[in-house]
Amino acid sequence: MAELDDLGGRLSVLARVFRGDGPPPRAELERRLQQRRGRRRAITGLGGVAAAVAVVAGAVALTGGTPGETTVRMAAPTGTRGDASVSSPAAAPPGGPIVVDVFTVAERRWELLAVSPAPATVCLFLRTTGREEQRAGCWDEPVRAAEGVAVDVDSFTYVTGVLSKDVISIAFRPDEVQSRIHDVGLPVNLFGAPVRPAVDALTALVTLRNGTQHDVAFTLPAHGRVASVDGEPVRPATTAPTRPTTTAAATTPLPTRPPTRPPTGPADPAPTTTVPPSTGRPQRVEVVPGATNLRKQVFESAVPFGAQSVLVTFWDGIEPCSVLGRVDVAEGGPAVTITIWTGSGPGAENQACIAIAQQKETVVALGAPLGDRVVPDGAR
Amino acid sequence: MDIESVPFEPWYRAEHPRLLASMAVVVRDVEVAREITAEAFARALERWERVGGMESPDGWTYRVALNLARRRARRATLERRLLLRAAPPPVAVAAPAIEVWEAVTALPPRMRTAVALRYLGGLTEAEVAESMGVAAGTVAATLHEARRRLASLLAPEEVSHG
Numbered sequence: 001m002a003e004l005d006d007l008g009g010r011l012s013v014l015a016r017v018f019r020g021d022g023p024p025p026r027a028e029l030e031r032r033l034q035q036r037r038g039r040r041r042a043i044t045g046l047g048g049v050a051a052a053v054a055v056v057a058g059a060v061a062l063t064g065g066t067p068g069e070t071t072v073r074m075a076a077p078t079g080t081r082g083d084a085s086v087s088s089p090a091a092a093p094p095g096g097p098i099v100v101d102v103f104t105v106a107e108r109r110w111e112l113l114a115v116s117p118a119p120a121t122v123c124l125f126l127r128t129t130g131r132e133e134q135r136a137g138c139w140d141e142p143v144r145a146a147e148g149v150a151v152d153v154d155s156f157t158y159v160t161g162v163l164s165k166d167v168i169s170i171a172f173r174p175d176e177v178q179s180r181i182h183d184v185g186l187p188v189n190l191f192g193a194p195v196r197p198a199v200d201a202l203t204a205l206v207t208l209r210n211g212t213q214h215d216v217a218f219t220l221p222a223h224g225r226v227a228s229v230d231g232e233p234v235r236p237a238t239t240a241p242t243r244p245t246t247t248a249a250a251t252t253p254l255p256t257r258p259p260t261r262p263p264t265g266p267a268d269p270a271p272t273t274t275v276p277p278s279t280g281r282p283q284r285v286e287v288v289p290g291a292t293n294l295r296k297q298v299f300e301s302a303v304p305f306g307a308q309s310v311l312v313t314f315w316d317g318i319e320p321c322s323v324l325g326r327v328d329v330a331e332g333g334p335a336v337t338i339t340i341w342t343g344s345g346p347g348a349e350n351q352a353c354i355a356i357a358q359q360k361e362t363v364v365a366l367g368a369p370l371g372d373r374v375v376p377d378g379a380r
Numbered sequence: 381m382d383i384e385s386v387p388f389e390p391w392y393r394a395e396h397p398r399l400l401a402s403m404a405v406v407v408r409d410v411e412v413a414r415e416i417t418a419e420a421f422a423r424a425l426e427r428w429e430r431v432g433g434m435e436s437p438d439g440w441t442y443r444v445a446l447n448l449a450r451r452r453a454r455r456a457t458l459e460r461r462l463l464l465r466a467a468p469p470p471v472a473v474a475a476p477a478i479e480v481w482e483a484v485t486a487l488p489p490r491m492r493t494a495v496a497l498r499y500l501g502g503l504t505e506a507e508v509a510e511s512m513g514v515a516a517g518t519v520a521a522t523l524h525e526a527r528r529r530l531a532s533l534l535a536p537e538e539v540s541h542g
Contacts, residue, residue: 007527010480010534011401011499023396026389029422295411 282313282361291325294343296379302338304370305363312338313361320345324362328378331367338364339378386437388428392421395438398501399445405496407449408485416452420445439507442497446511483533491526494519 297314305311316322323345330337340362399420403413424431424441431437484492490512497508498519505523509516 007495007530008499010530011484011495023393023400023421024418026392026425029392029418029425032418032422033426293415 282359285316285319285324285360285362287326287362288319288323288345290346291323291341291343294325294341297340297342298379299338299340299377300359302364302375302377308366308369310336310338310364310366310370310375311361312340312364313359314340314342316342316360320347324360327362327364329364329366330378331373334373335376336366336370336373337376337378386432388425388432391432391437392425395441396421399441402442402496402501403445403449405481405484405500406446406489406493407453408492412449412452416445416448419448436507438501439503439511442501442503442507442511446493446497480534483530486533487526487529490514491522491529494522495526495530498523 297316299312299314302310302312312327316324321344322342324340325343325345326341328337328339328341330339396417400413400417403416404410407413407416420441423444424437431440434440484495487495493512494508497503497511498505501508503511505519506516509519512519514522
């Protein structure tokens with residue numbers, strides 16, 4: 001088969017299509033930068049709160065510090081860096097993730113789990129009474145450097161670190177880290193709280209060089225672990241956390257300090273996003289006027305609802321970062337095509353968005369009863 | 381040798397359609413491509429003093445855009461794997477309804493990326509190689525194979541119309 005000679009010419013059709021779009025005005029780019037700077041200020045202002053969990057390429061090590069302080073020791077024992085331990089699915093503890101925290105909220109026992117589904121990747125998520133909640137945050141940067149991310153959850157900071165192989169140099173700047181967290185498409189999330197890197201932790205990681213310095217310690221003003229979820233204060237669970245089955249962690253107890261309330265006030269200026277309490281049912285939502293950055297969202301199901309409506313269920317993020325922005329209904333012949341559009345809600349620009357998947361449902365009114373008509377998804 | 385910085389605005393207006401079209405082919409999602417393109421240009425604007433003086437500001441911007449696309453894809457894959465219940469299927473956003481779109485976006489990822497950067501972005505093969513982080517020879521071979529595949533998809537119809 002011969003090559004296509006005029007591929008450039010054929011593709012120029014596409015270029016013309018997109019030229020019709022016209023670039024957004026420069027002011028739009030500047031607004032985008034401004035938003036990022038706003039988030040950066042929020043990071044700089046972060047301080048005073050921390051509970052710390054260090055997950056460093058299989059080594060989990062926490063030691064208690066002086067009162068009011070927790071020392072987070074990021075230990076990467078020789079030979080356990082990179083994908084040699086929990087960074088590798090094959091080497092992950094049998095049965096899945098490491099339990100890094102256990103607490104009780106509203107009579108339910110919760111576990112904060114860390115799992116590494118791929119090298120140099122750490123995901124944190126919550127599980128309660130044996131089932132996983134749809135609340136997770138992952139860090140999956142390429143294996144080019146030590147990776148340290150601190151996330152703030154209900155005013156407590158979880159510090160995660162992944163030490164990769166072949167570390168040559170590290171030059172994290174807070175803004176770069178911030179953009180890493182926020183520019184990856186789905187916003188990073190962790191059960192309902194803004195995700196904010198802690199500058200202190202990252203600064204400490206900068207001292208890691210070439211993979212040779214494998215015992216870096218830094219301190220954070222700390223309190224305990226999770227203090228509240230969904231506004232509910234937590235109390236320590238009666239069952240001790242499961243130990244990570246890694247070499248370094250096996251000798252290091254997980255912290256058992258009772259949780260205390262973090263200080264609040266101007267030192268922690270970033271707005272907090274909350275997750276609606278889990279009811280086991282999708283959250284009923286309506287179109288939010290003024291939503292921006294709309295994009296089509298595939299729906300999960302569409303079933304008749306009432307005399308002349310359809311109940312559409314779909315997955316989306318947490319408000320106001322992700323809201324239902326528009327619903328298109330095209331009724332014609334034997335089909336009712338419904339297109340769900342989701343986007344950023346008003347006020348989302350001031351939020352450190354989190355990437356929690358949440359099931360939502362909305363009632364879509366029709367011009368006539370659905371009857372035998374099918375409901376194709378306009379987003380597919 | 382110092383390279384004189386070009387003004388941002390005209391460069392941006394000229395390059396935007398090409399990068400947008402390229403990214404649309406790469407990610408096969410026009411809305412996502414718009415987001416990636418806007419972010420890449422915002423970063424270029426933020427660093428224009430440096431980027432504008434580069435030999436190829438285009439190359440820098442395409443690299444940024446490709447990195448954004450990769451991270452987005454990686455995260456989406458990862459989170460889908462982790463959160464099976466929260467795994468919405470890939471969104472097929474409305475695309476230009478033309479056969480060439482169908483043909484190019486059906487190519488494997490590396491191939492369509494090379495095609496997009498070379499023929500829509502107008503980068504040289506060396507710049508494509510640098511943006512994709514592969515050897516120049518790999519790009520040449522990839523493009524050769526892409527053209528061969530596209531010929532089988534696009535050429536017959538051309539003949540029938542002719």
